[in-house]
Amino acid sequence: MSLQLLTYIVVGLSFALYIGISIWSRAGSTNDFYVAGGGVSPLANGMATAADWMSAASFISMAGIISFSGYDGSVYLMGWTGGYVLLALLLAPYLRKFGKFTVPDFIGDRYYSKTARLVAIICALFVSFTYIAGQMRGVGVVFSRFLEVEVNTGVYVGMAIVLFYSVLGGMKGITYTQVAQYCIMIFAFMVPAIFISIQMTGNPIPQLGFGDRVADGTYLLDKLDGLHRELGFAEYTSGNKSTLDVFMITAALMLGTAGLPHVIVRFFTVPKVKDARKSALYALIFIAILYTTAPAIAVFARTNLIETVNNQSYDQMPTWFSKWETTGLLDFNDKNNDGLIQYLADPDKNELDIDRDIIVLANPEIANLPNWIIALVAAGGMAAALSTAAGLLLVISASVSHDLLKKMVMPNITEKQELWAARGSSVVAVIVAGYFGINPPGFVASVVALAFGLAAASFFPAIVMGIFSKRMNKQGAITGMVFGLGITLYYIARFKLNWIGAIENSGPDHWWFGISPEGFGTFGMLVNFITAIIVSRCTKKPPIEIVEIVDHIRIPKGAGKAQSH
Amino acid sequence: MDAATKKAYWRENIKYLTFLLIIWFTVSFGCGILLADFLNQFQVGGFKLGFWFAQQGAIYCFLVLILAYIILMNRLDKKYNVNE
Numbered sequence: 001m002s003l004q005l006l007t008y009i010v011v012g013l014s015f016a017l018y019i020g021i022s023i024w025s026r027a028g029s030t031n032d033f034y035v036a037g038g039g040v041s042p043l044a045n046g047m048a049t050a051a052d053w054m055s056a057a058s059f060i061s062m063a064g065i066i067s068f069s070g071y072d073g074s075v076y077l078m079g080w081t082g083g084y085v086l087l088a089l090l091l092a093p094y095l096r097k098f099g100k101f102t103v104p105d106f107i108g109d110r111y112y113s114k115t116a117r118l119v120a121i122i123c124a125l126f127v128s129f130t131y132i133a134g135q136m137r138g139v140g141v142v143f144s145r146f147l148e149v150e151v152n153t154g155v156y157v158g159m160a161i162v163l164f165y166s167v168l169g170g171m172k173g174i175t176y177t178q179v180a181q182y183c184i185m186i187f188a189f190m191v192p193a194i195f196i197s198i199q200m201t202g203n204p205i206p207q208l209g210f211g212d213r214v215a216d217g218t219y220l221l222d223k224l225d226g227l228h229r230e231l232g233f234a235e236y237t238s239g240n241k242s243t244l245d246v247f248m249i250t251a252a253l254m255l256g257t258a259g260l261p262h263v264i265v266r267f268f269t270v271p272k273v274k275d276a277r278k279s280a281l282y283a284l285i286f287i288a289i290l291y292t293t294a295p296a297i298a299v300f301a302r303t304n305l306i307e308t309v310n311n312q313s314y315d316q317m318p319t320w321f322s323k324w325e326t327t328g329l330l331d332f333n334d335k336n337n338d339g340l341i342q343y344l345a346d347p348d349k350n351e352l353d354i355d356r357d358i359i360v361l362a363n364p365e366i367a368n369l370p371n372w373i374i375a376l377v378a379a380g381g382m383a384a385a386l387s388t389a390a391g392l393l394l395v396i397s398a399s400v401s402h403d404l405l406k407k408m409v410m411p412n413i414t415e416k417q418e419l420w421a422a423r424g425s426s427v428v429a430v431i432v433a434g435y436f437g438i439n440p441p442g443f444v445a446s447v448v449a450l451a452f453g454l455a456a457a458s459f460f461p462a463i464v465m466g467i468f469s470k471r472m473n474k475q476g477a478i479t480g481m482v483f484g485l486g487i488t489l490y491y492i493a494r495f496k497l498n499w500i501g502a503i504e505n506s507g508p509d510h511w512w513f514g515i516s517p518e519g520f521g522t523f524g525m526l527v528n529f530i531t532a533i534i535v536s537r538c539t540k541k542p543p544i545e546i547v548e549i550v551d552h553i554r555i556p557k558g559a560g561k562a563q564s565h
Numbered sequence: 566m567d568a569a570t571k572k573a574y575w576r577e578n579i580k581y582l583t584f585l586l587i588i589w590f591t592v593s594f595g596c597g598i599l600l601a602d603f604l605n606q607f608q609v610g611g612f613k614l615g616f617w618f619a620q621q622g623a624i625y626c627f628l629v630l631i632l633a634y635i636i637l638m639n640r641l642d643k644k645y646n647v648n649e
Contacts, residue, residue: 281628288627
């Protein structure tokens with residue numbers, strides 16, 4: 001059977017599975033739609049959170065980014081896992097006890113203010129739309145690479161699938177679909193990694209394999225460091241970025257993770273406070289399986305790639321080389337016309353441009369694995385993009401139908417009307433996201449800097465202070481959010497998107513304290529905390545019933561079901 | 566449950582959080598970033614230690630930390646009779 005046909009069959013089967021699950025678990029009430037009836041087991045919730053969390057970027061691009069940046073890639077590994085410690089310890093149990101549907105619900109009630117709720121809604125919508133546009137694009141890219149269709153066609157198919165199961169099933173459908181998506185995704189990621197680990201080091205566990213010896217007796221990492229020195233790159237295990245920048249980026253990703261609404265809302269779906277703590281652990285276990293394997297793949301692939309291509313004759317390249325050349329992921333330009341490929345750090349002499357996505361996508365082929373595994377990687381990439389898109393879609397539709405419509409504009413609508421409004425806003429959100437997926441605005445490329453920076457600078461401090469400080473009042477929280485968000489937006493617009501100021505002085509030399517835009521969310525978070533504390537001390541204490549809410553959420557007993565009133 | 570007991574429960578909770586978050590900071594920002602160059606002179610198997618913390622060790626520690634938190638809090642909830 002041809003690879004093409006096999007890929008269509010595997011991907012088609014996975015789509016049929018998602019649709020089947022969503023018909024079986026369709027939502028009957030707003031409670032089902034927003035928080036899956038509050039009855040999801042911590043294990044299933046952990047798996048769904050992991051699928052929700054790991055996007056096309058984690059699945060396809062992360063190992064590649066690490067492969068090309070070595071130690072510097074650690075910011076993603078620590079940043080995107082360490083946030084779960086903060087979530088588990090500082091947010092999840094208390095938000096579950098609070099027992100509402102959305103993050104703006106908490107902000108609005110805790111800070112007894114419609115303005116605070118509105119600020120939170122705007123942040124949630126902005127973060128989610130930025131992120132989802134990137135996911136829709138990701139679906140399209142996976143389609144185009146494996147099935148050789150147009151990127152746009154891929155986006156349309158992705159839209160149709162996501163629309164079907166999120167509109168029908170709401171959080172309930174999404175949760176159980178995500179469980180299936182997690183299984184497909186992790187299987188597709190692990191199988192090639194294990195095979196390559198055995199091939200290169202004889203060790204079947206990739207996490208140990210990349211610290212093991214290769215056939216000639218040297219350690220794999222020492223060998224890679226040696227290859228890097230030879231070609232003029234920085235040593236793989238030490239990297240290029242300044243320590244301060246690595247620190248700030250890691251912190252921004254951690255705080256951002258803990259502040260992303262589509263992650264937080266998952267902890268509303270379990271029955272008890274105890275379960276919220278437990279599902280944070282399960283989620284991190286499931287995430288860690290992929291995140292500890294990715295750096296191993298990065299090292300295997302990097303070594304493999306350098307050894308296969310460098311100073312070798314172009315005519316004798318394996319078949320995968322020419323295949324990925326036609327997709328534009330590899331680009332060879334024989335500058336000195338010697339028929340050999342020179343892969344070097346020096347841009348004037350380097351003859352090979354490699355797209356980082358190739359590390360995961362071409363991995364099974366480089367390792368000579370059978371076609372069904374290649375088809376599985378396609379289904380895995382699709383699962384990663386679809387699961388994240390669906391989770392984000394739900395946050396968007398809940399923000400519109402619940403936070404905006406029910407809580408601010410038309411408080412008297414019935415539950416049935418609200419459910420239809422939620423479904424309607426999902427449809428609109430999918431169309432908008434699809435539009436951005438087809439016509440990506442400049443900021444999609446900066447999705448990491450934007451979404452994480454903004455979440456870190458706005459939600460994280462507001463929620464933490466709402467739980468841990470009884471003195472924090474609405475004036476403090478609102479000014480904190482606005483200042484933190486404002487300065488982060490300004491910095492990203494100034495140095496990442498170049499919307500403000502001259503391009504020639506937006507380079508690294510002009511960054512404040514050498515902090516890159518990706519790491520600036522940490523600074524914004526500090527600004528938020530400091531402003532909020534100062535302002536709250538200069539203004540009135542929060543009313544007594546708010547202090548009682550805080551007292552109530554600090555004690556786990558009596559969580560009950562998530563309530564809309 | 567009276568106010569004094571609630572306060573005592575919360576104080577113990579904060580004590581655990583502080584303890585766990587100090588470890589969280591030490592393994593990731595400490596061993597993985599600030600001390601990485603220093604730790605890299607030690608080698609465990611084929612891994613330089615600082616590099617290992619940044620790409621593997623910190624993540625394993627995060628898992629242990631959440632597990633420890635669950636165990637500590639479940640005990641605390643029982644002690645104050647606020648478990649479900």
